[in-house]
Amino acid sequence: MRILEPEPREAAAFINTNRRRGLIAVFCICGGTYRGRAAAELPVAPYLVVIKPDGTLLVHGSEKATPLVWNPPGSSNMAVLEGGTLLLKSLRPRPSESVVLKMERVLEIALFDAGSSSVRLRGTERDLVDFLVKNMEVVEPGLDVVGVEVPTEAGHIDILAVDGAGEYVVVEVKRDVADHEAVFQLRRYVEAVAKARGRARGILVASDITSSAFHYLREYNLKFVKVKPGELMEKLINKNNCKSSSTDVRR
Amino acid sequence: MRILEPEPREAAAFINTNRRRGLIAVFCICGGTYRGRAAAELPVAPYLVVIKPDGTLLVHGSEKATPLVWNPPGSSNMAVLEGGTLLLKSLRPRPSESVVLKMERVLEIALFDAGSSSVRLRGTERDLVDFLVKNMEVVEPGLDVVGVEVPTEAGHIDILAVDGAGEYVVVEVKRDVADHEAVFQLRRYVEAVAKARGRARGILVASDITSSAFHYLREYNLKFVKVKPGELMEKLINKNNCKSSSTDVRR
DNA sequence: GCCTAGGTCCCGTAC
DNA sequence: GTACGGGGCCTAGGC
Numbered sequence: 001m002r003i004l005e006p007e008p009r010e011a012a013a014f015i016n017t018n019r020r021r022g023l024i025a026v027f028c029i030c031g032g033t034y035r036g037r038a039a040a041e042l043p044v045a046p047y048l049v050v051i052k053p054d055g056t057l058l059v060h061g062s063e064k065a066t067p068l069v070w071n072p073p074g075s076s077n078m079a080v081l082e083g084g085t086l087l088l089k090s091l092r093p094r095p096s097e098s099v100v101l102k103m104e105r106v107l108e109i110a111l112f113d114a115g116s117s118s119v120r121l122r123g124t125e126r127d128l129v130d131f132l133v134k135n136m137e138v139v140e141p142g143l144d145v146v147g148v149e150v151p152t153e154a155g156h157i158d159i160l161a162v163d164g165a166g167e168y169v170v171v172e173v174k175r176d177v178a179d180h181e182a183v184f185q186l187r188r189y190v191e192a193v194a195k196a197r198g199r200a201r202g203i204l205v206a207s208d209i210t211s212s213a214f215h216y217l218r219e220y221n222l223k224f225v226k227v228k229p230g231e232l233m234e235k236l237i238n239k240n241n242c243k244s245s246s247t248d249v250r251r
Numbered sequence: 252m253r254i255l256e257p258e259p260r261e262a263a264a265f266i267n268t269n270r271r272r273g274l275i276a277v278f279c280i281c282g283g284t285y286r287g288r289a290a291a292e293l294p295v296a297p298y299l300v301v302i303k304p305d306g307t308l309l310v311h312g313s314e315k316a317t318p319l320v321w322n323p324p325g326s327s328n329m330a331v332l333e334g335g336t337l338l339l340k341s342l343r344p345r346p347s348e349s350v351v352l353k354m355e356r357v358l359e360i361a362l363f364d365a366g367s368s369s370v371r372l373r374g375t376e377r378d379l380v381d382f383l384v385k386n387m388e389v390v391e392p393g394l395d396v397v398g399v400e401v402p403t404e405a406g407h408i409d410i411l412a413v414d415g416a417g418e419y420v421v422v423e424v425k426r427d428v429a430d431h432e433a434v435f436q437l438r439r440y441v442e443a444v445a446k447a448r449g450r451a452r453g454i455l456v457a458s459d460i461t462s463s464a465f466h467y468l469r470e471y472n473l474k475f476v477k478v479k480p481g482e483l484m485e486k487l488i489n490k491n492n493c494k495s496s497s498t499d500v501r502r
Numbered sequence: 503g504c505c506t507a508g509g510t511c512c513c514g515t516a517c
Numbered sequence: 518g519t520a521c522g523g524g525g526c527c528t529a530g531g532c
Contacts, residue, residue, distance in 0.1 A: 002359070022313065023299055023311070023312075023313050025276060025278075025299060027276075027361065027363050034370075034525075036525060037374070037426070037427065037480070037481075037525045038372050038373060038374035038375060038426075038524090038525050039372070039373045039374050039484065039488045039525090040370040040371065040372050040373065040525085041370065041371075042368075042370055043366070043368045043370075045365070045366025045368045046363060046364055046365045046366050047365055047366060048274055048276060048301065048363060048365055050299065050311065052311075052313055052314060052315075053313055053314075054313070054314045054315070056314070056315060056316050058311075058316065060274070060301065060303075060309075060365065061274075061365050061366050061367060061368060061369075062273065062274050062303055062304055062305070062364075062365035062366060062367045063303060063304075063305045063307070063324065063367050063369075064303075064305070064307060064324060064512080064513085065307050065309065065318075065321060065323045065324065065511095065512065065513095066512060066513075066524095066526085067316075068368070068369070068370050069370060069525090070316060070525085071525095072316045072525090072526095072527070072528095073314065073315060073316065073527095092525095095525080097525065107363070108253070108361065110278065110359065110361075112278050112297060112299060112358070113297055113313075114296075114297045114298055114299055114311065114312050114313035115294070115296025115297050115298060115312050115313060116312060116313045116314050117293075117294045117296045117312060117319070118312075118314075118319070119285075119291040119292065119293055119294075119319050119320060120291065120292070121289050121290070121291050121509085121510080122289060122290045122291065123288070123289035123290050123510090124289055124508075124509080124510095125507095125508065125509085126508085151531090153463075154431075155431075155506065155507075156506070156507075156531095175288070175289075175508090175509090175510095176288065176510095177519095177520090179520075179521070179522095180520095180521085181432075181521090181522090184435060184439070185507095188435070210519080210520060210521085211519095211520090212520075212521090229288075230288075233290065237290045285510070287510055288509095288510050289509090289510055290510090291510085315527080315528080316526095316527065316528090317509095317511085317527060317528075320510085321510080322510085323510085323511095323512070323513095324512095343510090345518095346510080348510065372524085372525075374525085375523080375524080375525090376523065376524090377523085402516095406521075406522080407521085407522080426523090426524090426525090427525090428504095428505095430505075430506075431505095431506090432506095461504075461505060461506090462504085462505085463505070463506090464505095
């Protein structure tokens with residue numbers, strides 16, 4: 001369902017009638033403002049405006065993946081006529097933010113019953129953690145897993161293990177290049193575990209590490225283990241390797 | 252310019268001819284895959300596909316602000332026919348990632364000469380820092396600014412100042428709620444300044460602070476100053492307050 | 503609601 | 518190019 005070059009009144013009615021029914025795409029020339037935690041002005045130009053039934057509002061220009069202005073799901077979008085011109089007002093309740101678009105011209109409005117399907121992403125950090133838990137020898141031989149996503153006062157530990165000597169080993173996992181933040185994170189966890197449970201050391205597992213991060217790593221006596229998620233991808237995306245083989249890990 | 256219910260051949264020609272000329276919106280029913288740093292399958296359903304002249308590819312469903320799958324600017328997008336069906340292939344060079352869409356049906360393709368304007372965001376952390384530098388009494392009376400974005404081995408300090416006693420004061424600024432990461436960041440900076448320049452202390456300036464962050468703040472003997480960027484917004488977004496009044500600060 | 507952390511984060515900037 | 522950090526980040530998961 002679509003309208004070409006609609007009159008403002010027509011466009012407003014179309015938007016208000018259908019805004020909860022499907023995805024609305026508006027090809028238009030408009031200006032606008034964003035006000036909220038920050039502020040921005042949108043210069044008058046042609047844009048693609050998308051209104052989703054969940055309240056999402058997107059205003060896209062001809063560049064970049066990120067919309068120029070937007071409001072996330074949960075916003076209230078409404079078309080109003082003000083002195084014959086069409087305004088599209090979007091209100092996000094918390095935090096209180098607004099996007100107001102003033103339409104100079106509407107070239108097309110289309111309603112489209114888009115799918116609400118979500119994609120399951122594979123090869124994430126969580127998948128890498130799951131793989132490592134079942135293949136701890138990749139991290140270091142002789143480790144026994146104590147827990148995953150273990151809460152501490154400093155945050156959640158990706159993998160907590162114990163080595164043959166009974167010392168706690170904190171494993172922090174990054175899917176890609178680990179930076180110094182990852183090292184500081186690991187250091188905090190090790191300190192927290194040392195304080196709460198006893199002697200502990202740390203291992204950072206990542207596909208690579210920045211030079212600065214490596215410097216801090218040495219300074220804090222932490223260990224780095226390189227893994228190639230790309231090479232493991234086949235295993236990571238085949239969750240068939242889950243089975244009930246967790247008992248095998250015990251050695 | 253638009254085509255309704257185009258044949259695959261027609262759609263492919265349209266996309267390949269215009270993909271660098273403007274924003275192309277495709278209303279279609281398709282399935283697809285994403286392969287790269289991670290992996291995902293897009294189930295066959297109706298989607299809005301956006302192809303931008305800068306190479307951006309977005310596939311939107313009826314929910315969420317984030318596309319279901321995408322490729323960022325710099326990707327190469329191409330339509331190909333394979334056994335009579337239309338494939339849209341997007342290749343991102345570095346890191347190597349691909350999105351491939353298999354069109355079951357194309358309802359509409361529209362070409363739109365969207366504006367390439369960019370918005371200037373105001374009320375950012377940088378704006379807040381600039382404001383504080385000119386109004387240091389908001390942070391603490393008696394401070395003299397030494398520098399902004401001062402590099403240290405631990406990172407860049409938002410504001411470095413000295414107090415009446417000649418002690419260095421590291422100021423870390425957050426636009427919104429400061430979490431424990433902000434506190435650890437500040438702690439690192441204070442340690443770096445203490446090591447490089449002499450006695451130093453730290454002040455965290457933010458609109459609020461999480462309870463955990465506040466706990467660490469006390470532990471490290473750091474100070475918290477609450478500011479309301481919302482209330483300062485009028486001043487933050489009016490860059491008229493910049494003038495050449497920087498000399499006044501010296502007092 | 504608050505807090506924590508990941509993300510195919512994107513994006514600009516400084517080196 | 519790499520590295521670093523902000524962002525109106527968004528989004529999911531706990532509590």
